[in-house]
């Protein structure tokens with residue numbers, strides 16, 4: 120199975136809202152991407168010629184790579200079902216995946232060409248973890264001319280290959296952070312950004328040439344790429360801030376056990392409460408941990424989160440935002456500016472290394488999230504782009520080599536705690552960067568990303584969201 124770690128010299132032309140996407144947890148590659156794929160397939164199927172639609176009787180979804188290895192624990196079967204039923208990640212109610220999990224088998228269907236076609240976990244097949252498709256996380260969705268799974272005379276499913284003729288199929292790739300591609304995809308021609316950059320060095324140069332601040336430059340690029348006014352972009356960023364805040368608030372108020380066979384107890388509320396009895400220094404740090412636990416636990420429960428840069432790492436940036444609001448007194452305008460600094464770091468990581476655990480390990484998820492949060496904190500405190508870069512670099516550098524080995528395939532252990540540790544590390548990285556001589560910093564963010572890409576390329580696939588090695592195996596054996 121090829122490992123796809125890319126470095127692109129092309130100018131970054133991602134939208135802020137490609138990176139910061141609202142959707143259901145627990146994994147952007149395993150839930151948001153597959154839900155988007157299912158929704159895309161539903162739209163395509165609805166546009167098929169009536170003579171094809173009238174023959175359709177079944178749907179089948181084949182998961183490959185890490186989607187197959189950990190798709191069950193990550194609820195990929197439910198996410199793709201929701202997508203086929205017409206839900207898109209950002210229109211997904213916080214409770215949808217739980218409702219689908221509790222639905223009676225065979226009770227969900229979609230209508231096509233006037234007939235009802237069954238959907239649900241029973242139409243999902245788990246294929247080989249090693250394969251030859253260009254992306255690790257591959258899913259193939261097929262429209263069949265027979266019900267699937269096909270019942271034999273005794274009502275048992277027939278073996279694979281006896282499921283009827285494939286009328287229409289699409290091969291999708293979930294490439295991390297909720298992004299999807301498909302076989303034969305032609306990229307839309309986007310408008311060129313007025314301030315093109317492919318790496319941090321170029322970004323700093325564009326800031327110097329244009330005399331724009333980091334946030335102003337990103338807003339101008341976003342406006343040119345999307346055609347939206349700066350006011351509309353700000354409003355959308357505020358909505359993202361609100362969703363992140365709601366996720367932390369919900370998580371701090373929730374109790375009980377997270378879904379799945381581990382039986383993991385939620386901890387955010389306890390940490391949040393106990394912080395009150397601590398001295399001010401410990402209280403603030405304990406609260407930062409609690410905020411990260413809160414968002415990460417909501418993610419693990421399949422609740423609504425924002426990818427930053429992924430679902431698994433979606434607790435770090437919201438935790439820092441809540442910390443900035445509650446403990447540093449930073450208003451929404453400052454937090455919005457900070458979010459733009461975080462987005463810059465996410466863009467650079469996606470463009471030059473990778474942000475999916477299945478491609479580069481957890482260094483691309485928690486490592487990048489921590490770098491985003493460190494940059495955000497440094498920028499909102501009024502520091503220069505050089506200091507912002509140094510803060511991100513320190514956080515990134517000390518996550519290099521971090522593997523992805525979720526126990527049982529659930530985004531719980533080590534993921535939830537790792538969000539809290541990533542948030543505290545981000546705080547420390549910003550603290551160091553804001554208090555050192557910025558010009559004495561030796562490692563650039565571009566160099567840290569190059570190292571991350573190389574380590575990701577060499578990392579054994581056991582440590583890339585397959586739950587086939589590391590903690591995922593050791594904990595089971597203990």
Ligand code: SF4
Pocket residue numbers: 431432475476477480481482484485522523524525530531533534537584
């Ligand atoms: S270990 Fe890290 S990369 Fe892997 S699922 Fe958990 S948060 Fe994501």
